[in-house]
Amino acid sequence: MHKDPFYKSLGYAISGIIHCIQKERNIKIHFLFMFLVVICGFIFHLSVMEWFICILLFALVISLELVNTAIEAVVDLCTHEIHPLAKTAKDTAAGAVLVSAMASVIVGLMIFIPKLFN
């Protein structure tokens, strides 16, 4: 198979992100929280290091949500029958998103709560 040029690969990646935003409710919720955090970040004048941490966590959660969607698609492609391995694949992928989202909430609270009291 021939290799696509860089701009084409970039286009496929962006269309994957757009597809996920259109089809998945959870990623819309993540983007909403990201938007709120960015607004709060400007209001509370986050430091460069705090922005750095927030951006890394945004990327982690969104990336895992994209991988979760990819795993769901592959499982559905393989079988529509109820199978314990299909359940394991989907539930563990969803678990990965949950772990990253929970860690992000905790870190977010650690950054913003002290600023609220200052």
Ligand SMILES: Nc1ncnc2c1ncn2[C@@H]1O[C@H](COP(=O)(O)OP(=O)(O)OP(=O)(O)O)[C@@H](O)[C@H]1O
């Ligand atoms: N083929 C299957 N065999 C066994 N269990 C399944 C199968 N497909 C889905 N499930 C179970 O149903 C749950 C929901 O699956 P579904 O494909 O609807 O994901 P979803 O609700 O769209 O997930 P998300 O909210 O992350 O988009 C899975 O996490 C899994 O526990």
